[in-house]
Amino acid sequence: MTDSRADTASLTDRIRAIKAGAPVFGVHFLGDVAVFVLGEEVLLFADAGGERRVGVHAGAILAAAAADWRIVTGGDDGRLVATDAQGNQQTVATDEKRRWIDHVALGPDGAVAWSAGKTAFVRTGKGEVRFLDAPSTPAGLAFAPKGLRLAIAHYNGVTLWFPNYVDAAPEKFAWKGSHLGVMFSPDGRFLVTSMQEPMLHGWRLADGKDMRMSGYAARVRSLDWSAGGGFLATSGSDQVILWPFQGKDGPMGKQPRLLAPAQARVGVVACHPRQPVVAAGYADGMVLLLRIDDGAEILARRPGASPVTALGWDAAGARLAFGTEDGEAGEAGVLQL
């Protein structure tokens, strides 16, 4: 059962296909270079000059985050590695117990956060390393857009940590259940988590007011803020669910916007960096570009053999890279808009 979207405007002929040769778990741009994060060991770099593979871990790549000139990856080899667009590598940290590096986040002024076991670490731009033990194993990390503040998602809530203020007690945002991912809104007013259950939870930071966002068919594994931060686009349903965050109460008391219903589930979303447009990757391999205002659709990729697992825009929003889980040797590609 696939969606032909036969009457939809299409850009599918502008895809440059890339044989990833392995499942793709993420994709990021470093300038003009698309960097595909493969499941094991390797980053695949693709640019106008071709493709090359760079081994970064001796095992699975468990987490990746990219900003500015580098992509930072955490592996089950206990290492945290920064790689630049030329493929030059630098080991940022090695866990002394060789535990899995489960999560990575990049912050302001070159700060890097990661977690291993129950401990969250921050390496500041000045190279100082601080750590904090979370109440349970961190399941997500996110830096606040301003200042050095790190949100750590865990069982029964989020801990907000100020690594530069050694004496300041971390702030706690409590909500029962297992929180698996965390994000700040771009204006820093809201904190949103995805939960073990098919729902999101949120807090308004100013007063800790709770927000519940439910109605999903499955766990929400992908979240992204629209350009300007007006909407939070989410996976987890057979359409893209966008929660409005313009008002002071966020999405409370408002209906989400629902776009592009399909026969397959949305697995990953990525918002255009400048326009009110979201890219959605479906479990049947389809990729759609959706205009948030009116829901207009453009077919970016036809359904394929395996679920879309990664989407990423370049900084200008001129290129969209995608990757898939399996099948056809982990096919991937870059769409030139």
Place this chain on the structure above:
Amino acid sequence: MSDKIPVTVLTGYLGAGKTTLLNRILSEPHGKKYAVIVNEFGEIGIDNDLVVNADEEVFEMNNGCICCTVRGDLVRIIDGLMKRKGKFDAIIIETTGLADPAPVAQTFFVDEAVGAKTKLDAVVTVADAKWLKDRLKDAPEAKNQIAFADVILINKTDLVTAEELREIEARIRGINPYAKLHRTERAKIALDEVLGRNAFDLDRILDIEPEFLHRDDHDHGDGHHHPHPGGGLKHYHDEEMQSVALRTEKPLNPDKFFPWVQDLVAKDGPSILRCKGILSFKDDPARFVFQGVHMILDGDHQRAWVEGEKRDSRIVFIGRNLPEEKIRQGFESCVA
């Protein structure tokens, strides 16, 4: 379906011989590769390429119910292991002696990503022939592990007398008459008795008859035969943990059965550890099979009833202080 990675869960009280069994599995020349998830406080070293240390994190779901739990560490670790899919054939999870097997099992039903890539094969419990009797008195975890098991190894049988062995077997049967029982020394057992059991596979819920003691109750040289009726079986009823088995030859009404069983597990789920059933619905040519852990039920039509096959409905609950009479009456009211 078959490309899901099978997962075997090894439980057992401290010192019973779990790690001995694990090392035996890993060292036999089976040509298979295992990913092993061990708890941080493992007793002795594990010799294997892919060993992951887990901190057993039992997370309640946010429905407010204490029995609806997942193992957060397994959700995370299995997600990570799946990135190395192809590097191993199966996963073995060794739990701590104090672990409750239910959250482990529930993780495979509750977490969609885990359930999509892996399948629970069986819960294997290693029991210490000498000490289990005491543990059943003072450690609720030990009783849970027996009640939950698909396969039980009564280990260290060389340290007890034949009489003590019969006693402990009867105690185990009083709690869980459905598990496969094996007597072992130093956890020595054929691996196909513990691996590849498909105990949680709906297609394999064929036989839920009690697994009574083998009649070949080994003669340990005491020269006596015990000519009791029933093969010298002692019969115990555990005061707290028991099983309720129901059967009817009358076809059931699905519109009565499903509301009843859902209501039962919604109310008594915390005390029901496991349930299994094979059902014959009125005017339905196919067998319906189901299983459950606490409040989580999983069921499907399995296959058509075969000509000449006895079309009856059988259902088994294992749990703590089960309201047997209420369950029995409820089940009977589901007759079409």
